[in-house]
Amino acid sequence: MTIENAVEAAHEAPTSIEYIQHHLSHLRNAENTVNLDTFWVSAILGLIFLGVFYMASRRATAGVPGKLQNFVEAVMELVNEVVNSAFHAKSKVIAPLAITIFCWVWLMNAMDFLPVDLLPKLLSYVGVHKLRVVPTADVNHTFGMSFGVMLCIIGFSIKAKGLGGWGKELLTAPFHAHGFMAIVLAPVNFAFQMIELLAKPLSLSLRLFGNMYAGELLFILIALLPWWAQWLLGGPWVIFHILVVTLQAFVFMALTVVYLSLAVEKH
Template sequence: MSVLAEGATINPTEHTEVHLAGLVFNLDTIIATVIASLIVIILGLIVRAKITSGVPNRTQLAFETIAKLARDQVEDSIGVKVAPFLVPVAMSLFIFILACNWLSVLPLHWNGHPILEPPTADVNLVFALSLLLFIWWHAAGARRHGGFGKQVVHTVKGHFAPFAPLWIIEEIVHLVSLPLRLFGNIFAGGIMVSLLALLPAYVFWLPGAGWKLFDMGIGLLQAYLFMLLTIAYFKAAMELEEERH
């Protein structure tokens, strides 16, 4: 896919590739992921160094707000006592994905193409992340049910008997829809920013600023939805028969 304007070319599916041992690595995605990870780690270290029981600073207040949001969602969904690990997982997911998504607002463009694109606009990252979570929530479910076989039996019982095998399709849909929802929204936002960047500088600033504010809102919403759906999938995998009723 390409768009031509004033001699510039935009190819949103193009990445800086490195070939090693027969494998292809998207170098730009790797760098952007590392930068987003460093942002999360640095913010965490700052909060830890300046944490106080008194009046919190802005960074601590932001982290406490996200922690409370994650804890409330886990408590309402499955219970913190049942899955205490899910609170830091949900919180880390939200902050990491938000950092990835918001890389798109940086004013770094060359020839109408962002120098640093959000790594969540690369399907390779979002599918890898979702596959990790997919394995994790089934492992957590198997552990709570006393084995993967018992978890499968419990899951099948939750369906109308003739349609019980459809739970396999349901799990595949969870695995595919979770990353594609995030990827599609962030990828589309990147395309719009790239198109607007083709405008002359004296014109770009107004629509560019407006779109980037909108893009930040979309990035925030998608990070929240990803966290929310992850908690819901952990609940579905870990829920016991008596808890279902």
């Protein structure tokens, strides 16, 4: 390699800051309003989840179960234990919802296990030069999921108490009073109810986003190290991150079930 080629190669190589900024940049639409990578990766993973569980249901047998059936049944038993211990009302929706949340969030979190440069490098051959592969490291996505949970909380509450009962609870809890004091405390109760309603999805969103964003950033920093240091530090971190990925999916699912259980209880 000539001196000119070496200088040119060094000039073209991204700096550490440019490398980090590139991997933290989203693939967006022409209007720069939608993170296309988050949308498509999460949608594809959702379809994979549905396809695997549909396949398992089609192949399920009453005899000796296969590996796929054992895996699906183990996941369903885990989720059903949480639902049965936390949700005491009757609902045909809560168990499928909990299973969907746990599996979908786990799959999105698990995208962190892929080598940092693998998918961006492959897609660069077809003209896609920006890609973030962990949807839950995008705060827009975690807020979107949490907003869906908030709508479920409102829907479950209205179904259990009726529209009038839910509206009455907004004005009478947590400070129950009678007569004139009930009127005085109604705005205070309403403010507290709104804070509680908004705090639940906000905490869900930020907890998941913070953990997954930190994990993604750490993997990017490890990728900047020499190859031997990547194996030395990356291996233990991947093993530890398996626990983080699973725990965050479980926490998101369990808190959703708890919040929905509180929504159907009368105060």
